[in-house]
Amino acid sequence: MVDPLTPVLTKRWTEPRSWTIETYERTGGYTALPKALKAHPDQLIQQCKDSGLRGRGGAGFPTGMKWGFIPQGDGKPHYLVINADEGEPGTCKDIPTMMADPHSLIEGVIITSYAIRANFAAIYVRGEVLHCIRRLNAAVREAYAKGYLGKDILGSGFDLDVVVHAGAGAYICGEETALLDSLEGRRGQPRLKPPFPATSGLYASPTVVNNVETIASVPFIVNGGADWFRAMGRDRSPGPKIYSLSGHVTSPGQYEAPMGTTLRQLLDMAGGMKDGIPLKFWTPGGSSTPLFTAEHLDVPLDFEGAAEAGSMLGTTAIQIFNETVSVPWAVMKWTEFYKHESCGKCTPCREGTYWLVQILQRMVAGNGTASDIDTLLDVCDNILGRSFCALGDGAVSPITSGIKYFKDEFLALCHENSSKIGASTVLAGANA
Template identity: 85%
Template sequence: MSEPTPGTGVAPLTPVLTRRWLSPRSWSLRTYEQLEGYSALRRALGAHPDQLIQLIKDSGLRGRGGAGFPTGMKWGFIPQGDGKPHYLVINADEGEPGTCKDIPLMMADPHSLIEGVIITAYAIRANFAAIYVRGEVLHCIRRLNAAVRDAREAGYLGKDILGSGFDLDVVVHAGAGAYICGEETALLDSLEGRRGQPRLKPPFPATAGLYASPTVVNNVETIASVPYIVNGGSDWFRTMGRDRSPGPKIYSISGHVERPGQYEAPMGTTLRQLLELAGGMKDGVPLKFWTPGGSSTPLFTSEHLDVPLDFEGASEAGSMLGTTAVQVFNETVSVPWAVMKWTEFYKHESCGKCTPCREGTYWLAQTLQRMVRGEGTESDIDTLLDVCDNILGRSFCALGDGAVSPITSGIKYFKHEFLELCEKNRTGKADRSADAALAGAH
């Protein structure tokens, strides 16, 4: 760690996950090997699989896909000696509005993911792994396929990897652009050739996942962190971030900032610090509201600038860390309008399997559209909250919960903006009534 950055009061992070991103041809096997690539694999293959699982548990690594579940614990759930094949599935179906960390990682440094996949598969005793990538990102799919091919030719994949006796096949699978397939069980159904819809749990993927066999499903950033932990150790990993949320994190910053992009920082970094890294608010227009982890997380306001952006900090402040897709909006943006656009997305992407989400997102979108057109009434605000209450915790998967988050938090912090839309409607009706009365008098 280096000296504190002036004005932030915290020491900046020496790049870990992004350390190769700016290297010439960073995606190539040659560059990766020159910068310690596949050295962690050699170390891992010399250890017992259970030792690797314990190492990840000790490191405190938590899932970087949004839920924050302890990674080592998830690996440990896989039953051993059950006579069934074990599978590893990488969730690279990055489709949340504002989320843009996994695709840049796979584009700039695909071999870090592949090395993490091999180590993880060895730890959970899996001989087949699938990387499920969002179908629209064809450039990323091509780069991953090329990296898998290069790794196989170099002896890092296939039969008897590096003479260890361990075999592994990796397949890059292109999805068809359905946001619901980011939900792990819908992803598994899609991989099996079925329509992507969430499964009822239990049984959980750890015991009945892909092809009804024990399966680990992890996010790209989670697995790309594994080689660094194997080389650096669990104590080193814990020197970054906070006690219950250790390690580095890639924060995606978009919206009204001077330099949007991906910024690697320790877990627990605040928006105030991230804004400084991103050059501050664009054109100096003040901050109005922001999302800490994509559009499915409750909104924050300028009062939350110093909330630590880790799993506990975001939760204690009333939101979620999610995918750390930090979307920043200045004072020119209407909250009801922004909430409406997000709701239209969730309505479109609802798989339709459960009634609360299928019907609820439709009526939420209809109501918000009417309000934004200036045709809403105060009772519409109560209707929105009532519909949200009937979706939250009652839908088949987390898509429904995510759809209501921006609405309930938007009304919580900016109810006056929703009321102003209703006032415009009321005033407009009064003016139209007066005009009609005047016309009738004539």
Template identity: 80%
Template sequence: MTDANTSPLTPVLTKRWLSPNAWTLRTYEQLEGYTALRKALGAAPDQLVELVKAAGLRGRGGAGFPTGVKWGFMPKDPVKPHYLVINADEGEPGTCKDIPLMMADPHSLIEGCVIASYAMRANHCMIYVRGEALHPIRRLNHAVREAYQAGYLGEDILGSGFDLDIVVHAGAGAYICGEETALLDSLEGKRGQPRLKPPFPAAAGLYACPTTVNNVETIASVPYIVNGGSDWFRSMGREKSPGPKIFSLSGHVERPGQYEAPLGTTLRELLDLAGGMKDGIPLKFWTPGGSSTPLFTADHLDTPLDFEGAAEAGSMLGTTALMIFNETVSVPWAVMKWTQFYEHESCGKCTPCREGTYWLAQVLERMVDGRGTEEDIDTLLDVCDNIFGRSFCALGDGAVSPITSGIQYFREEFLALCRKEQHDDTASALVGAAR
């Protein structure tokens, strides 16, 4: 942050998380809750869209698309019903920021939903939550009931003439439903599979009506922008990636958990907050944004973790799910486990992803089992090349990222598995000859 009155780690998104009964309406209202909604309802919808554009808020679900621009795609003349859909299907390995937000501060999401719906002239909002997240679903449902009783939801909200209904929908635990169009199909009661685009959701989304799909953290950021203003929001983070962000640290760190910091913070700084590497064993590799982002190594400790910084270093910011691995972990083994996940979660709609992830998993399992050959490395890269950019949605691209980056930085580890097999074959041949 550049604001002289605040320290770089002054909490914004997480400021209520440790308050007693933080999830209740009473606590939320005591800590500036729903003040942004009153302010927003006094403005014109287009003014709110321009405010979010000026703030530079970018999607916190992984893609980093400018939120205000996305809102601006919605038609201004509501010939058909408009929908706001919240993607709370947090299924990316290592990602765990939205569930604690809904647990600790569900009203920040609800207030953001009302403001965003008003800005986009939507009278219906759906919050699609991962079905296994039972406790957050209960918290969210309770918060929605409280908001209805207090007049923050329903008809004529706070006397503004604006109506909004929110429905909390529990998914069935399919990773593919994190893809926005697969999520929309699932909401409609169909099998969750990605749709062909165009048309994009802003033109024909839920029930073929104009729809915007936003991430939980993205929408929860909106009330703070309304109250603080675009300049205040831009005082945090970096020029092209402003604002605070929740970083999820897991793995070999002393204190795993959620750490809020401005975008552009480095892993070195986050490790200081988390107490350093567990048991002092050095860092070997890590993911900047979940398993679908290319791996980083200890050489990337000072890479700015924002959308541009991660991309310039050869990866993606993703969901800022930082999985930290020390020197005791085998890279081929970790890559194999992630690949098995993608094989299992492929929806099967397109051939590159359906067949490719299956064969990637087969080859990696054989290598980790000590039965690989050096040619397998070229086979892996060839299969990855035939998946990347050719699958129907981004699941295929995400599936190849740990493999290609793992081989890029740790090729010797993959080769060592192959040499072991060749050494065993030689030894077996010598034993056979001696007999």
């Protein structure tokens, strides 16, 4: 394993004017592109497979395999769509990447488009981050001016146009098919699968949808090789990763480390817990992933490690909470978010998140009943695996895991209410 402090994806972030094409080229940028254009597209797909690169957007699907699903010789246009919506609470790695080093994404887009035989690519960015959209558009213009985009790129005969598209700030558009509907000008709602985007995506044509961090990794793989990439991280989850640390930590921010790094190691990098107050609970991959506790400090934060411990790696949005935070309160706030962001297309998610919020708000207000915990779990069971997309599954994760590890806190809310009811009954009997 390489030194966890050796930067790969973030190596340009501290360079003066790191976002310009001059800085990018001076620090080795656009050197992978000529190599890629001299290779056969299938060779690039195989190299990506050999590297073991897995999607950094949450699901961890093998990237090379996803590229290989695109049918060839089908007579249809092929498209590449970059999911830069980044709406998961706690996730803040892609926007800094696009702000500090947009050309690493653009070079990755060109190489990926060449590999899947796409002549059009769209970068779908969350609409609220106007500064990021402006910077991306400026970088795209620079790439066109240098001949890295447009017609006959570097004399290879390969043509590619790239568009930066601003979304309207809907969490559901982080789901790839809802993103595609939004990109086509429709209301962002998940599509029924199959058919999958690989055969029927943007404009009903073969489409690859990848995360920003995934595609920004591609130029490094082309330059360094599959074996170099595999030398970092763990066997089934290789490569470098950007971990987002927020909450009660001394120095919150983005920390690049090999896949499989533990929270204990990341906390060391970030200066430990803020004010020395002990860790109580944390999310390994954003609020839609089951909670971890202080007992999970040494869980390897890769796809297998997180899953084996009972959660998910997700987007590595590590939200850290100390002992001053009420678990039911935190769970309530997350559930309010998911209820608000539910697109309403399917009944389990639309109705389920509504009732979960009602129950949690009543409990946190001190009006819980003894049956509320069972009701919460029952509603969660009727959402999990029954929703149209993963939003429903993500909404129940903090609730079920919160009750699993901190049931006493939920029970305390019920006991307080039961005591009030009991006292009122005794008083009423005495007055009678």
